[in-house]
Amino acid sequence: MKTIKVGLVGFGTIGTGVAKLLLLQKERISKRTGCDVQLVRIADLDTTRDRGLKLPEGMLTADYHDILNDPEISIVVQLIGGTGVERTVMLEMINAGKNIVTANKALLATYGEEIFTAARAKGVSVAFEAAVGGGIPIIAAMGESLAANEIESIHAILNGTCNFILSNMEENGSDYAPTLKEAQRLGFAEANPAMDVEGSDTAQKLSILSHIAFGIHLDWKDIPKVGIETVSGIDFRYAKLLGYSIKLLAIANRVRGVAGSPDKLELSVCPTLVKKGSPIAAVSGAYNAVSVIGDAVETSFYYGKGAGEMPTASAVVADVMDTVVGRTKITFETLNLWNREKESGENVVLAKASEVKGRYYLRVVVEDRAGVISEVTAVLANAGISISSCVQDECDEASGVPLIIMTHETTEGAVLGAIEEMKQMACVKSEPVRMRIYG
């Protein structure tokens, strides 16, 4: 039986889960790979904290060079987050000829091209199933199982923190601020929740999925995003009334080119009204889900734990096993990701706001006086936006009364233009809140 030696950089929550599987389920993994897969070294700056797992003497080191410089280690599981020193470590490991398994979406979303180019030059592979959707095998689905398809769209819940907060707001009729505080208390949101609640984490994951599905090259920061801090209890009340739930969706939508011009891609991260009864509307709590439409497979849907020690470790160790048996090498070479010279994708480009079609939900807090509805809706009419329903809420706040508007299909550009115009109006008391409508 061939021996494969594995090193692990980053001994946090997921790292601990990976170590548990590789050490405690060694027999299972050997049986299923036909190889003796040995975790031989773990590097983490914190070598003293108790992770609830007894390691063999000398396995844990504070210096990742102990892994880098061990020529017998052929696979490195890179689980430190961030894009600073993590980038250096990743490139050093690649240049030392290590095959990489990682869960670091920020690093791939930011430096994918540099990392993949280095790996190709060195003849090693990079696997990253755990970078998007935790235990959901969405990278394998997108890159392999759906390979016969042209992908039409992706609608996904990719951030468990946001989904936990929104689900709780919906269930308890509560507002954003106290729900975030509760999520922090329960460990579902970080002390500084900005990356999650502002949609950056979701945008990074969406940029990775979109690169695989559509071959698009872009900086994840170019994906338009709206965070969940704009969502209020009032929105859930109206959404419910109209048969919708509210989710922070990552959206990728193919915009067909007209008259022979190439297809473009709508990408956005935005709180979205999702029709109840659809599978994605039923996703509550810290779960993730991805709904993909392909031209052959039609709708397919994937759901599971998007984070957490063991679910994410499940994806990481599957990648280790794939790397051991040689599947990763093939996938890495055929998918040929982040390679501008020789793409396997399609190189679509981002659609402009004026090319993005959809229905929108608007909440505009207005002055409580005669004529206001007429003034606000006139802005929409002038922008060519047709209204499907409009309610002025009774709730009596000092700041004004909320006007809830659902539009018929229009363009993102028209809606953004109308919002800009409303912001200039004296009767509009705060920045209008917009959401997408899906389903």
Added chain:
Amino acid sequence: MKTIKVGLVGFGTIGTGVAKLLLLQKERISKRTGCDVQLVRIADLDTTRDRGLKLPEGMLTADYHDILNDPEISIVVQLIGGTGVERTVMLEMINAGKNIVTANKALLATYGEEIFTAARAKGVSVAFEAAVGGGIPIIAAMGESLAANEIESIHAILNGTCNFILSNMEENGSDYAPTLKEAQRLGFAEANPAMDVEGSDTAQKLSILSHIAFGIHLDWKDIPKVGIETVSGIDFRYAKLLGYSIKLLAIANRVRGVAGSPDKLELSVCPTLVKKGSPIAAVSGAYNAVSVIGDAVETSFYYGKGAGEMPTASAVVADVMDTVVGRTKITFETLNLWNREKESGENVVLAKASEVKGRYYLRVVVEDRAGVISEVTAVLANAGISISSCVQDECDEASGVPLIIMTHETTEGAVLGAIEEMKQMACVKSEPVRMRIYG
């Protein structure tokens, strides 16, 4: 660019979808495999029917030997259903050194061992993503993406015909017979629907999934099954009242061995009350879905079109592409399925009915007279079965009145014993209907 020649046996619905993808999306497939994948021959007894696809001159033949004897064809897509001549064709193709891609679940469920042994001997691979769940990549998930897990359970909707009928009964409050007739009229059920509605098709698919997930060797006919023809409108009425939907579920449940004895496996196909709000309860119409619990990944859920021309072709062509690039060969060798000598699985065995635990729903049609409830429930009490709710329906039929009973957790053996006893009672007017309760 390397050329790979593909032959297709069976030019029915799915075969047409496969031919469409291989011929019309040739560029897409070449780009993503790095090979020139050429469909060169299609064999079908019917060479005249219009399938809505123009084939190059001479591609279609009535004689599969034209594929068998072409040494340049290295991949054969085998899409004829059944287990008679299909078995011969499959073995001949394997012995001629062809790599196989198939959607024939009956053949694998019945002759898996013979086929896989022949393929191993010849050094070729057999891929069968399309055999279970149509366009849902559940074979890849089970065999690759969840490979780090010990699977705890599978709960799946694997037959679109049954799910279509049950969904329609639920929606329209209709009974089984007229709904089946309507499904046949719409093309969702075959003229002879036995394989579908009696659960055989589901049992075949479950036996394949269970072999991958648990390494169990069994004849699919040994899986206990109850068909959907026993489900009536009354059942849906009560299920709804109690917050459940009714689905024909394929169930595989690991029964933990006590005191060091090996684990066993509960397998069954049975109409099941599924708690509303769970993803699987939301699966309606001709869709399929699989919910898998693994010890690391926890709950994961897959959903999509379980049949139909293009969704199934999506899975078939993904298998062709995996075979072209070499992933299938690796998976075939490492999974090592249907190999009694050297298993990668665990070789669990089927649990006895007395070892299978669960909650049950019973509908017993009884005589409308004093004392009947007491007599029937006494049978359950004597079997040690505790009742969680019991309703005698008001509906006044000549045949008797239905008594609806939900049990607390008990064993399948106890329930089957109680049903046998009830069948002997004069006050029980027809065979009691039993369903599982899930969630």
